[in-house]
Each structure stands twice: as C-alpha cells, then as structure tokens.
Amino acid sequence: MENKFDNNVSCDIFIGKGAGASIKESFKNAKKSVTIISPFLSGNMTAQEIIKLLDNNVKVSIVTKDHFRVYPLLKEVISKNPKFSSLGGYRSNISKLFLTFIFATITLLLINILLSFEFNFSFIKNITINSQIFLVVFLIIVNIFLLKKTSEIDFEYSIRKNLNLHILKKGYPLHSKIYIIDNKIAYLGSLNCTDSGFRYNHETRIKTKDKKFISDLNKLYKEFLELPAIPLKTLQKNIKTFSKKDGFDDESYTFYE
Numbered sequence: 001m002e003n004k005f006d007n008n009v010s011c012d013i014f015i016g017k018g019a020g021a022s023i024k025e026s027f028k029n030a031k032k033s034v035t036i037i038s039p040f041l042s043g044n045m046t047a048q049e050i051i052k053l054l055d056n057n058v059k060v061s062i063v064t065k066d067h068f069r070v071y072p073l074l075k076e077v078i079s080k081n082p083k084f085s086s087l088g089g090y091r092s093n094i095s096k097l098f099l100t101f102i103f104a105t106i107t108l109l110l111i112n113i114l115l116s117f118e119f120n121f122s123f124i125k126n127i128t129i130n131s132q133i134f135l136v137v138f139l140i141i142v143n144i145f146l147l148k149k150t151s152e153i154d155f156e157y158s159i160r161k162n163l164n165l166h167i168l169k170k171g172y173p174l175h176s177k178i179y180i181i182d183n184k185i186a187y188l189g190s191l192n193c194t195d196s197g198f199r200y201n202h203e204t205r206i207k208t209k210d211k212k213f214i215s216d217l218n219k220l221y222k223e224f225l226e227l228p229a230i231p232l233k234t235l236q237k238n239i240k241t242f243s244k245k246d247g248f249d250d251e252s253y254t255f256y257e
Contacts, residue, residue, distance in 0.1 A: 003220055011208040019191050019205035020198025024049060026181040033059040035180040035221055036193050040069055043195025047076040054160055061164040063224045064193075065174045068238075074165070075239050079158050159232065167230045178217060186214045 014022070027034060027049050034053055041064055053060050054077070064070050159165060168174055177197075179187040189205040191197035208214070230238075 003216075003223075009208055009210045009213045011206050011210070014205045014207070015203075017202055018199060019189065019201075019203035022207060023179050023187050023191075023205070024198060026179075026185050026187070027053060030056075030058045030181050032182050033061070033180075034182075035061045035063075035178070035218070037063045037174075037176055037178040037221065037224065038193035039065050039174045039177075040067070040192040040194055040197075041073045042069055042192075043073065043198075044076075045195050046193055046198065047073045050077050054162055057162060059162045059164070061166075061221065063166045063168065063174070063221065065168045065172055066170045066230050066238075070167070071239050074235075077160075078163065078165070078239070079160050158236070165235070166225055166227075167235055168224070169228050169230055172227065178220070180214060180217055180221070183214055183218065185209055186217050 030053060036050075041062070050060060050073075177189055177191055177193070179193075181187075186208050187205055188208075189203060191201065191203040191205060197203060
C-alpha cells in the first residue's frame with residue numbers, strides 16, 4: 001500500500017504531552033462517525049471514550065493489528081452476551097436438583113429392599129439410618145457444588161451494530177495513527193489510541209479540517225478494509241482467553257506505547 005497526498009494542506013501542529021486532549025474533545029462532540037486507525041489500543045479511559053461514542057449511537061470504525069495488547073480494550077468495548085438466559089439456567093439447575101433427589105430416594109429404597117430379605121447381607125444390614133442420612137446429605141452437597149459450577153454465566157463477545165472492527169493479521173507493519181471525526185476533522189501524528197499516548201507521552205499531533213485531505217484519508221481507510229483481517233470467531237476466542245493465555249488480567253495490565 002502506497003499513498004501520496006497533496007502538499008498544500010492547512011493544519012495545526014502540537015508537540016508535547018497531552019497531545020490527545022483535542023482528539024478526546026472531538027470524540028466528545030462527535031455526532032455521526034469516528035474512524036480510528038492505530039496499531040495499539042489500550043487503557044480504561046480510552047475504552048470509556050469509545051464506549052460513550054457507541055452509547056451515543058456514533059458509528060465507530062477501528063483498524064488495528066492483531067496483538068494481545070489490544071484485547072483488554074476490545075473486551076470492554078464490544079458487547080457481552082450470555083450464552084443462556086438467567087431463566088434457562090435457573091430451570092436447568094432446578095431440574096438437576098430434582099434428579100439428584102430422585103437418585104437419592106431410589107438409592108435408599110433399594111437399600112431398604114435389600115435389608116428386608118432374609119439373605120446374609122451382613123455388610124448391608126450394618127448400614128444404619130444415620131448412614132443413610134449421611135448419604136443423602138453427601139449427595140445434596142455434591143449437587144450444590146455442581147450447581148455452583150454450572151450456574152456461572154459464560155459470555156459470547158459480539159460486535160455492536162455501530163462498531164466496525166478490522167483487525168489486521170499479525171505481521172502487517174501498521175504504524176500509522178489517524179483519527180477522523182464526522183468527516184470534518186482529522187488528526188495524524190505519533191500518538192496511539194492509548195491512555196499513555198493521549199495523556200502522558202511526548203507526542204506529535206497534526207490537526208486539519210481540509211476536506212480534500214479528509215476525503216483522501218477515508219479512501220485510505222477503505223484500502224485498509226481490503227487487507228486480510230482475522231475472522232470474527234478468532235477475535236471472539238482471543239478476547240475470551242487472552243488473560244489466561246498471556247498471564248495477566250485486563251484490570252491491572254498497562255503498557256506504554
């Protein structure tokens with residue numbers, strides 16, 4: 001992919017810390033669309049900014065690359081849908097509890113039937129009422145343990161209707177950072193879409209309202225969409241398992257880019 005743009009573009013340039021302040025302000029004022037092209041995405045504050053856009057029915061389009069560092073933010077941004085409804089899980093657990101009691105009742109009935117015979121079942125006759133009660137209690141405890149395990153709701157991650165994700169396959173050398181808001185304002189520079197990039201790092205940021213240049217950037221975004229991306233199912237799996245696989249949790253993990 002090779003792109004060249006016009007030279008005579010009117011723009012504002014900012015160099016220093018807090019380069020993302022004006023981008024965040026533009027996010028806040030966005031009415032229709034926000035396009036984000038960034039090799040890295042991370043940070044609770046950045047995630048909340050994107051979530052606010054989505055909740056305000058702003059169309060958010062993101063191009064990034066497949067890396068475990070983007071999964072914590074994506075896990076927060078995309079939708080979480082339970083695999084089964086609470087009512088379905090409740091009914092399932094009640095059925096299991098009922099079956100356990102049936103099993104316990106039949107077990108005790110068989111023991112008493114055997115004890116009623118005159119055969120030499122001395123090992124069975126030594127089973128007292130207390131032992132039978134212990135057996136029932138044991139089965140109930142086992143059942144409660146199983147219910148606790150099966151009642152944990154699992155989630156499938158699915159893309160929101162107003163979120164477009166294009167996760168480029170590993171190996172693609174994405175390093176551009178581009179932000180387009182409502183097709184009226186565009187930002188370029190060194191800052192990734194991360195808390196560190198927006199607030200703490202010493203970055204370079206260029207802002208323009210040049211319509212022709214913004215149109216060219218939108219064409220560039222469409223070219224990115226033609227590049228191979230990881231399938232949705234792979235993304236869902238990666239997001240669900242990244243914390244266990246990579247040995248960190250999304251609450252405490254931070255990095256600087």
